[in-house]
Amino acid sequence: MSEKLSIVLFSGTVDKLMAASIIASGAAAMQKEVTIFATFYGLFALRKGDWKQNRRISKDCEDYGAQFLQVLEAKKAPNWLETLQSAMDIGNVKVKACGLTMDLLSIKLEDLEPIVSEIVGVAHFVEEASDGQIIFL
Amino acid sequence: MSEKLSIVLFSGTVDKLMAASIIASGAAAMQKEVTIFATFYGLFALRKGDWKQNRRISKDCEDYGAQFLQVLEAKKAPNWLETLQSAMDIGNVKVKACGLTMDLLSIKLEDLEPIVSEIVGVAHFVEEASDGQIIFL
Amino acid sequence: MSEKLSIVLFSGTVDKLMAASIIASGAAAMQKEVTIFATFYGLFALRKGDWKQNRRISKDCEDYGAQFLQVLEAKKAPNWLETLQSAMDIGNVKVKACGLTMDLLSIKLEDLEPIVSEIVGVAHFVEEASDGQIIFL
Numbered sequence: 001m002s003e004k005l006s007i008v009l010f011s012g013t014v015d016k017l018m019a020a021s022i023i024a025s026g027a028a029a030m031q032k033e034v035t036i037f038a039t040f041y042g043l044f045a046l047r048k049g050d051w052k053q054n055r056r057i058s059k060d061c062e063d064y065g066a067q068f069l070q071v072l073e074a075k076k077a078p079n080w081l082e083t084l085q086s087a088m089d090i091g092n093v094k095v096k097a098c099g100l101t102m103d104l105l106s107i108k109l110e111d112l113e114p115i116v117s118e119i120v121g122v123a124h125f126v127e128e129a130s131d132g133q134i135i136f137l
Numbered sequence: 138m139s140e141k142l143s144i145v146l147f148s149g150t151v152d153k154l155m156a157a158s159i160i161a162s163g164a165a166a167m168q169k170e171v172t173i174f175a176t177f178y179g180l181f182a183l184r185k186g187d188w189k190q191n192r193r194i195s196k197d198c199e200d201y202g203a204q205f206l207q208v209l210e211a212k213k214a215p216n217w218l219e220t221l222q223s224a225m226d227i228g229n230v231k232v233k234a235c236g237l238t239m240d241l242l243s244i245k246l247e248d249l250e251p252i253v254s255e256i257v258g259v260a261h262f263v264e265e266a267s268d269g270q271i272i273f274l
Numbered sequence: 275m276s277e278k279l280s281i282v283l284f285s286g287t288v289d290k291l292m293a294a295s296i297i298a299s300g301a302a303a304m305q306k307e308v309t310i311f312a313t314f315y316g317l318f319a320l321r322k323g324d325w326k327q328n329r330r331i332s333k334d335c336e337d338y339g340a341q342f343l344q345v346l347e348a349k350k351a352p353n354w355l356e357t358l359q360s361a362m363d364i365g366n367v368k369v370k371a372c373g374l375t376m377d378l379l380s381i382k383l384e385d386l387e388p389i390v391s392e393i394v395g396v397a398h399f400v401e402e403a404s405d406g407q408i409i410f411l
Contacts, residue, residue: 002267010293010411011334015177019147019273022237026263040289040342041335059196059333060148061178068177071241100296104345126300129407130276133266135273136293136409137147139404152314156284156410159374163400196333197285198315205314208378270403272410274284 002032004132006125009038012045013056014080015068016137021083023135028091033132036084037125038116039098043105046097046112051081085115096120139169141269143262146175149182150193151217152205153274158220160272165228170269173221174262175253176235180242183234183249188218222252233257276306278406280399283312286319287330288354289342290411295357297409302365307406310358311399312390313372317379320371320386325355359389370394 005027007020024034038046045054057065078086087093097112099119109119120128142164144157161171175183182191194202215223224230234249234256246256257265279301281294298308312320319328331339352360361367371386373393383393394402 008293008409010290011332013334016147016334019145019177022259023263026259027267029260030264030267032267040293041332041338044335044338056334058148058178059336060150060153060193061181062196064178064181068242075241077241104349104351105342122296122300123303126297127304130301130304130306133271134407134409135145135271136411137273153284156282156314159396160400163396164404166397167401167404169404195285195315197287197290197330198318199333201315201318205379212378214378270408272282272408274410 002132004033004035004129006129006132006134007034007036008134008136009036009042010040010136011058012041012054013058014054015058015065017045017080018083019137021080021087024093025083025087028087028093031091034087034091034093035128036093036095037098037120037129038095039101043097043101043107046095046116047107048111048113051079051113081113081115088115096125098122098125139269141170141172141266143266143269143271144171144173145271145273146173146179147177147273148195149178149191150195151191152195152202154182154217155220156274158217158224161230162220162224165224165230168228171224171228171230172265173230173232174235174257174266175232176238180234180238180244183232183253184244185248185250188216188250218250218252225252233262235259235262276406278307278309278403280403280406280408281308281310282408282410283310283316284314284410285332286315286328287332288328289332289339291319291354292357293411295354295361298367299357299361302361302367305365308361308365308367309402310367310369311372311394311403312369313375317371317375317381320369320390321381322385322387325353325387355387355389362389370399372396372399
C-alpha cells in the first residue's frame with residue numbers, strides 16, 4: 001500500500017472540494033498521510049469565509065449542478081469544509097498553499113482558512129508527493 | 138509495474154468517458170486490474186440508455202467539441218460504452234458506483250447500465266485504490 | 275520515490291498547460307523521468323504557434339480567469355511553453371502526441387511545436403506510464 005496521497009486542488013468548485021474532502025477522509029481513516037496542495041482557483045476557495053458563498057459547480061455538468069446543490073441542502077449534508085476538518089481531526093491530513101499562486105494574486109496566509117498550515121513552493125510539493133499517489137482535481 | 142489502476146469517473150462528458158474507456162482498454166490488455174469508480178456526474182452518464190443521447194463535451198474546449206463529435210461519427214468510431222465493454226471482455230475491468238451519490242440522487246443499481254457490478258462506499262474505493270495508480274477525470 | 279511521472283494533457287487551457295509545465299519542471303529538477311502525453315484538446319494547444327493566441331481558461335472559474343491572465347502579463351511571468359522548454363533543457367522530459375487524436379483530427383507531427391518528439395498509441399502510453407505516477411489534467 002502506498003503510504004501517501006497527494007491531492008492537487010486546482011479547481012475551486014464545490015463538487016471537487018467535496019470530492020477532495022471525502023477522499024481525504026477515507027485515506028485518513030486508513031492511516032495514510034494526506035497532503036492537499038491548493039493552487040490556482042483552489043486557493044480562492046480557501047479564502048476566509050469563501051465556503052459560505054461558494055456555489056460554483058463544475059461547468060461540465062452545470063445543468064445537473066443546481067439539482068445537486070438543492071439535494072445536498074435538503075439532506076443537510078455536511079459541507080466540504082466540515083468534512084475536511086473532521087478528516088484533519090482523525091488523521092494525518094495537511095493543507096498547503098501554493099506559493100506561486102499566493103505571490104501572483106497577492107494573497108497572504110492570514111487571508112486563508114486556518115486549516116491551511118503553510119505556504120510551499122512547487123518543488124516542495126513535487127518532492128513531498130514523489131513517493132505516493134497523486135490526484136489532480 | 139503497478140498492478141492496479143483506479144479511475145475516478147467524476148465528469149460525465151463524452152470525451153472523458155472515451156478517455157476512461159480507452160485507458161481502461163490499454164491497461165486491461167496489459168493484465169492490469171482496473172476499477173472505475175463512477176461518482177457525481179459520472180454516475181448520471183451510466184444510467185441506462187444515457188449513452189445514446191449524451192453529447193456533453195468538456196466545457197474547456199466546447200468550441201472544438203462539435204467538430205470532435207462530427208469527426209467521431211463520420212469515422213464511425215466505436216462509442217465509449219462499446220470500448221469499455223470490450224475492455225471488460227478482454228481483461229479485469231470493473232465498474233463500481235459511488236454509494237453516496239446513489240443515495241443523494243436516489244439512483245438504484247437497476248437504473249444503471251449492467252456494466253456496473255456493485256455499489257460501494259468511498260472507504261471501499263480508497264482502500265481498493267490504495268496500492269496502485271489513480272486517475273481522476 | 276517513484277522514478278517516473280506521466281502527465282496526460284487532455285485539456286488545452288492556459289492554466290492547465292501552466293500547471294503541467296510547472297509540475298514537469300519540479301519533477302525534472304528531481305531527476306524524474308517525465309512524459310507528457312498530449313491528447314484531445316491538449317493536442318490543439320501544441321499546434322505550431324497556438325500558444326501565442328491561446329487564452330483559454332478553465333471554465334470552472336472563468337470569472338477569475340481574466341484577472342489571472344492580466345496578472346501573469348503584468349508580472350511578465352514566463353509562458354507555459356518557455357517553462358516547458360526549460361524543463362526539457364534541465365531534465366528528462368518528453369512530450370508525445372496521441373496517435374488516435376492525430377488520426378481523428380488529421381493533424382501531422384510537423385503541424386505541432388517541435389517540443390513534441392513522437393506520435394504514440396494509447397497502449398504505448400499506458401505501458402510507459404505503468405510503473406510511476408499519473409496525473410490527468
